[in-house]
Amino acid sequence: MKWRSLEESSPETGIRCLSQILAERKESIAKYVPSETQAVHARAISELRQRRLAANILPVGAKIPQFQLPDQNGNNISSEDLLAKRRLVLCFIRGRWCPFCVAQMEAMNAVLPEIEKVGSSLAAISPQTGRQSFFMHDQHKLRFPLLSDSGNDLARLFGLTYCVSDEQQALYKRTFVNLPFVNGDDSWELPIPATYVIEREGTVIYASANEDYTERPEPSEIVALLQSQTNL
DSSP: OOOOOGGGSOTTTOSOOHHHHHHHHHHHHHHHSOHHHHHHHHHHHHHHHHTTOGGGSSOTTOBOOOOEEEOTTSOEEEHHHHTTSSEEEEEEOOOTTOHHHHHHHHHHHHTHHHHHHTTEEEEEEESSOHHHHHHHHHHTTOOSOEEEOGGGHHHHHTTOEEEOOHHHHHHHHHTTOOHHHHHSSSOOEEEOOEEEEEETTSBEEEEEEOSSTTOOOOHHHHHHHHHHHHTO
16 A cells, blocks of 8 residues: 655645545555454554543643653764754654654654744654664655654653554554564554653643544644744
């Protein structure tokens, strides 16, 4: 299955909304992916929702934990480095194997100039290895750092982590989503996707997470928030 990217948008239509791209991918999955496979993912999302993970993430008003993680080139990047500008947009994603994560990263990449225009920065964090982050960064021409959170140590402090169910593990193995290889450990642990906006001193001013990995915040809304805060 070929996922249409933002690079394939025509000049006449401009950059498409992320919600539109995600809807197209869900429509393709509904059309081409076997119903029993879709049911496995639906059950996994339902179980996560019952656990109310998104309701218990690091909230607005909290201070983020300080961290230092390697980027796609193996350079160590600290939270202090990322917060050197006015604000930081920080996205937690599952990895390059997830088409919804790819769509979000491409969409955030497209609005990066607007983020930087208001004196803010952007970074993404996943549990995948640095090598996988390098491939993702290069393939999708990303212009912001992709940090590797080995073992989900940082994601756990943000309240985002869960262990993939046995049923979904079996499905991933059949469809060649080799998480132990991609992430470099055998935990089968992932973060639920989340987007944060963080003030320079480390205070969270926006937090969005969803147990349903097919839903992500619209980048234009993040930009609008940054612009509104800049004007205060």
